[in-house]
Amino acid sequence: MSVLLIVEHDGSSVLRTSLSALRACVGIKEKSGGEVVGVVAVSDRQADEVARDLASFQGIDKVLVCKDARFAHEDAEAFAASLVSVAPSFGHIVAAATFYGKNLLPRLAALIDRQQISDIVEIVSEKSFRRPVYAGNAIATVESKEDIVPLTVRTSAFDPVETREGEAVIEELPVPDGAKHAFGEVVEETLSSSERPDLTSARIVISGGRGMQAGEHFQLLEKIADKLKAAVGASRAAVDAGYVTNDYQVGQTGKIVAPDLYIAVGISGAIQHLAGMKDSKVIAAINKDPDAPIFRVADYGLVADLFEALPEFDKALE
Amino acid sequence: MKVLVPVKRVVDAYVTPRVKADGSGVETENVKMSLNPFCEIALEEAIRLREKGIASEVLAVSVGEVKVEEVLRTALAVGADRAVRIEAPRQTEPLTLAKLLKSLVKKEEVGLALLGKQAIDGDNNQTGQMLAALLGWGQATSVSKLEIEDGKAQATREIDSGLQVRAMVLPAVLTVDLRLNEPRYASLPNIMKARKIPIEVLTPESLGVEVVERVKTLSVVEPAKRESGTFVESATDLVAKLKAVKVL
Numbered sequence: 001m002s003v004l005l006i007v008e009h010d011g012s013s014v015l016r017t018s019l020s021a022l023r024a025c026v027g028i029k030e031k032s033g034g035e036v037v038g039v040v041a042v043s044d045r046q047a048d049e050v051a052r053d054l055a056s057f058q059g060i061d062k063v064l065v066c067k068d069a070r071f072a073h074e075d076a077e078a079f080a081a082s083l084v085s086v087a088p089s090f091g092h093i094v095a096a097a098t099f100y101g102k103n104l105l106p107r108l109a110a111l112i113d114r115q116q117i118s119d120i121v122e123i124v125s126e127k128s129f130r131r132p133v134y135a136g137n138a139i140a141t142v143e144s145k146e147d148i149v150p151l152t153v154r155t156s157a158f159d160p161v162e163t164r165e166g167e168a169v170i171e172e173l174p175v176p177d178g179a180k181h182a183f184g185e186v187v188e189e190t191l192s193s194s195e196r197p198d199l200t201s202a203r204i205v206i207s208g209g210r211g212m213q214a215g216e217h218f219q220l221l222e223k224i225a226d227k228l229k230a231a232v233g234a235s236r237a238a239v240d241a242g243y244v245t246n247d248y249q250v251g252q253t254g255k256i257v258a259p260d261l262y263i264a265v266g267i268s269g270a271i272q273h274l275a276g277m278k279d280s281k282v283i284a285a286i287n288k289d290p291d292a293p294i295f296r297v298a299d300y301g302l303v304a305d306l307f308e309a310l311p312e313f314d315k316a317l318e
Numbered sequence: 319m320k321v322l323v324p325v326k327r328v329v330d331a332y333v334t335p336r337v338k339a340d341g342s343g344v345e346t347e348n349v350k351m352s353l354n355p356f357c358e359i360a361l362e363e364a365i366r367l368r369e370k371g372i373a374s375e376v377l378a379v380s381v382g383e384v385k386v387e388e389v390l391r392t393a394l395a396v397g398a399d400r401a402v403r404i405e406a407p408r409q410t411e412p413l414t415l416a417k418l419l420k421s422l423v424k425k426e427e428v429g430l431a432l433l434g435k436q437a438i439d440g441d442n443n444q445t446g447q448m449l450a451a452l453l454g455w456g457q458a459t460s461v462s463k464l465e466i467e468d469g470k471a472q473a474t475r476e477i478d479s480g481l482q483v484r485a486m487v488l489p490a491v492l493t494v495d496l497r498l499n500e501p502r503y504a505s506l507p508n509i510m511k512a513r514k515i516p517i518e519v520l521t522p523e524s525l526g527v528e529v530v531e532r533v534k535t536l537s538v539v540e541p542a543k544r545e546s547g548t549f550v551e552s553a554t555d556l557v558a559k560l561k562a563v564k565v566l
Contacts, residue, residue: 017478073482074477074482076447076457076459077450077456077457080451098478099459099460099475099476099477099478100477100478102443102447102459103447103457103459103460104447105447106412106443106444106445106446106447106448106451107447107448107450107451107457108451109413109444109448109451110413110416110447110448110449110451110452111451113413114413114532115411115412115413115532115533116412116413116442116444117533118441118442118443118444119441128536132441132541133344133439133440133441133538134329134335134344134438134439134441135335135438135441136541137334137335137336137337137344137540137541138335138337138343138344138538138539138540138541139538139539139540139541140535140537140538141535141536141537141538141539142533142534142535142536143533143534143536144532144533145531145532145533145534146532146533182487183455183456183457183486183487183490184456184458184473184484184485184486184487184490185484185485186482186483186484187472187483187484187485188482188483189477189480189481189482189483190480190481190482191479191480192479192480204565204566228566236496239497240496240497245480245481246462246476246480246481246497247476247477247478247479247480252438252441253356253435253436253495253496255478260565261560261565261566271334272331272438278541278544281565282560282563282565283544283547284556284560286553286556295547295549296546297544297547298547299544299545299547299548300547300548300549300550300556300559300560301547301548301549301550302549302550302551302552302553302555302556303549304552304553308553309552309553309556310553312552312553312554313553313554313556313557315554316553316554316556316557316558317557317566
C-alpha cells in the first residue's frame with residue numbers, strides 16, 4: 001500500500017517541516033512498499049511552482065495538485081473533503097505535526113472513520129510507532145489495527161530530505177463540489193517575517209524566558225542569533241508576558257525543536273517547556289537561579305545574571 | 319445557543335508523570351488529578367459567552383468512569399449549568415470520543431462546541447477536529463481570541479507563522495489555546511452548591527456508539543535520560559566549551 005503525504009508550502013516552496021515528514025514516509029514505504037504520493041492544496045496562481053518544487057525532492061513518486069482559489073488560504077474543511085475519495089488507496093496518510101497538520105489530519109481521519117496516531121518519533125513496523133505522551137515524560141509504542149493509518153510526524157525526529165535529479169509525475173486532484181461549502185473565511189493573517197532561520201529547522205536555537213523582563217531585551221538574543229545564524233525562541237511565560245509573538249513559543253503545545261545547540265536564557269524549565277526542547281543535541285542554560293530545573297537537562301549551565309552574561313557571550317564569539 | 323464543553327480529568331500539570339513499572343502506562347493512582355488546563359480555558363470562555371447573553375446554557379460533559387465526575391463538579395462550581403457523564407472505559411480514543419460527543423450535540427441541540435485543543439496526557443490534539451468532521455461543521459483550532467456576534471464567530475487562531483483571523487459560520491467547533499483567557503477560580507459557596515447538582519449519566523449504547531479499540535498501546539517507557547551536565551564559570555567559558563564540542 002502507498003503512503004499519502006499532505007504537504008505544506010508558502011505559496012512557492014515546500015516547507016522544511018513537510019520534508020521531515022517526507023523522510024518518515026520514505027521510512028514507512030520501506031516497510032509497506034508502494035509509492036509515496038505528495039498532495040498539496042494550492043490556488044491557481046501558486047500551483048505550478050509548488051508542484052514542481054515538491055516533485056524535485058527525493059522519495060516523492062507522484063505529486064497530486066488540489067487546485068482551487070479557496071486554497072490561497074488554509075482551508076482544512078475543503079482540503080479534507082477533497083482527500084476523502086483518494087484516501088482508501090493508501091495504507092498511511094501522513095502530515096507534519098505542525099499547527100497546519102494538526103488542524104487538517106484529524107478532520108480527514110474522522111471523515112474516513114479511522115483513528116489517527118499523533119506525533120510519531122519512530123517507525124517500529126508498518127503498523128506500530130513510537131510517540132511521546134505526557135509532555136514527553138513517557139514514550140508509548142502503539143499499534144494500529146486499521147487498514148488506513150493517519151499519522152502526524154514530529155518533525156524534529158526526522159531529517160528533511162534533499163532534492164534530486166529528475167522530477168516526479170504531477171497529476172491534478174479535483175476539488176469535488178461537495179467540498180466547496182464555505183464554513184469560514186480567513187479575513188486577516190499576521191505573519192511574522194524574519195530573516196533568521198525557522199525555529200523548527202535551525203541548527204542553533206537561542207530562547208528567552210520570563211527572565212528577559214521585557215520584549216526589547218530580546219535584542220540581546222537576536223544579536224547573538226545573527227552571529228550564529230540561529231533562530232530565536234521563547235518560553236510560554238515570555239509569550240504570555242507579550243515580550244514576543246506566539247510563533248516563538250517552544251514547548252509541549254508550541255513548537256518542538258531538536259537543534260544541535262539549544263541555548264536557554266532566563267528560562268526556569270517547566271516540564272511543558274522541556275517537552276519542546278529536551279531532545280536537542282547540546283543544551284546550554286543561563287539562569288541566575290542555581291536550582292532552576294533547566295539545569296537538570298543542560299549539558300552546560302551558567303549561573304549568572306543574563307544581562308551581564310549575554311554581552312560577554314556575544315563578545316566571546318568574536 | 320447552547321454551548322457544549324467537553325472536559326477531561328488528567329494528571330495535574332504541575333506533577334511530573336511517572337511511568338508504571340510494568341510498562342502499561344503512566345501512574346494515575348494516588349497522583350493529583352485535575353481538569354485539563356485547555357478544557358478549563360474552553361469552559362471559562364463558554365461561561366463568559368453566557369454572561370454576555372450569547373450562550374443560553376453551558377453544558378459540561380466528561381467521558382469515563384465515576385471518578386471523572388470530580389472534574390464535572392469543578393466545571394459546575396465555576397459556572398457550568400449542567401453536567402453529563404458518559405460511562406466509558408478509562409482511555410477512550412479521540413474518534414470514539416468524537417462520536418459520543420456528536421451524538422450528544424444532536425440530542426441536546428448544541429449550537430457551539432468549545433474544546434481544549436489537546437489534553438496534556440495523550441497530547442493527541444484530535445477530538446475537536448474529528449467532532450467538526452462528523453457533524454459537518456466548520457472548525458477553528460488553537461483559538462486565542464474570540465468574538466461572537468449575530469450568529470457569526472470571529473476566531474483568531476495561533477498558527478505556525480503567526481496569527482490567522484477566521485470568520486466562522488455557526489454552528490462550529492472551536493478548540494482553544496492558552497492565551498484565550500485566564501480561567502476563574504471557583505468560590506467556596508459555589509463548590510458547595512455544585513456538590514448538590516445532579517450529574518446525568520449516559521451510556522455509549524444510549525448514544526448509539528460502539529466503543530472499539532482501534533489503536534493498541536503495546537508499551538509505555540520512560541524517555542532516555544540526559545547525562546548530567548556541568549556548570550561553567552563564565553559566559554566566556556561557556557563559549558569555549560561549546561566550541562570544543564563543535565556546536566559553535
